[in-house]
Amino acid sequence: DAGITQSPRHKVTETGTPVTLRCHQTENHRYMYWYRQDPGHGLRLIHYSYGVKDTDKGEVSDGYSVSRSKTEDFLLTLESATSSQTSVYFCAISVGPQDTEAFFGQGTRLTVV
Amino acid sequence: QQQVKQSPQSLIVQKGGISIINCAYENTAFDYFPWYQQFPGKGPALLIAIRPDVSEKKEGRFTISFNKSAKQFSLHIMDSQPGDSATYFCAASTSGTYKYIFGTGTRLKVLA
Numbered sequence: 001d002a003g004i005t006q007s008p009r010h011k012v013t014e015t016g017t018p019v020t021l022r023c024h025q026t027e028n029h030r031y032m033y034w035y036r037q038d039p040g041h042g043l044r045l046i047h048y049s050y051g052v053k054d055t056d057k058g059e060v061s062d063g064y065s066v067s068r069s070k071t072e073d074f075l076l077t078l079e080s081a082t083s084s085q086t087s088v089y090f091c092a093i094s095v096g097p098q099d100t101e102a103f104f105g106q107g108t109r110l111t112v113v
Numbered sequence: 114q115q116q117v118k119q120s121p122q123s124l125i126v127q128k129g130g131i132s133i134i135n136c137a138y139e140n141t142a143f144d145y146f147p148w149y150q151q152f153p154g155k156g157p158a159l160l161i162a163i164r165p166d167v168s169e170k171k172e173g174r175f176t177i178s179f180n181k182s183a184k185q186f187s188l189h190i191m192d193s194q195p196g197d198s199a200t201y202f203c204a205a206s207t208s209g210t211y212k213y214i215f216g217t218g219t220r221l222k223v224l225a
Contacts, residue, residue: 058212
């Protein structure tokens with residue numbers, strides 16, 4: 001079974017500080033994603049990756065950067081956190097015979113004060 | 114721009130009743146339509162999915178109805194149970210893009 005570990009699970013940080021969230025998968029799935037979940041907005045794609053060092057922007061990428069130096073790890077960085085980035089962040093991978101299913105991690109609750 | 118519109122935002126149903134959640138899309142290139150179920154504190158999990166070559170798919174108490182001409186699809190939960198209380202998301206994607214567009218979610222509460 002696919003496994004995703006997100007770390008940290010909870011974080012409180014101050015405005016203006018950099019923050020990095022980590023997503024680790026236990027299998028060699030090619031596609032990885034970062035979403036944010038906010039009330040009234042559902043799940044919105046921030047960035048995604050289709051291979052090592054291959055990434056692209058989603059619909060809400062401003063203020064975020066990502067890196068994927070190894071197949072199993074996908075990092076999301078908030079260069080200078082703002083209160084509008086307070087959210088729950090989910091990492092996902094594509095699984096299934098044709099990589100059609102999005103499999104989600106447990107989420108990271110980030111609060112920017 | 115929201116490409117998948119989901120309604121209602123919240124839904125309260127009596128135990129044993131039918132829960133119906135609707136989604137509408139604009140992009141005719143979408144060819145995969147999954148529904149996800151999310152419990153508090155957890156990530157969304159795939160519940161059931163459909164492709165546009167069929168009009169209905171049923172798995173246990175959960176059914177997807179798909180209307181290609183109207184660009185709409187819906188989730189029906191038959192004999193709703195308190196354990197079904199969760200947030201439900203519809204989504205859509207296009208083969209080869211590996212990106213999923215999600216609806217805004219429906220919070221379902223089933224009263225015992």
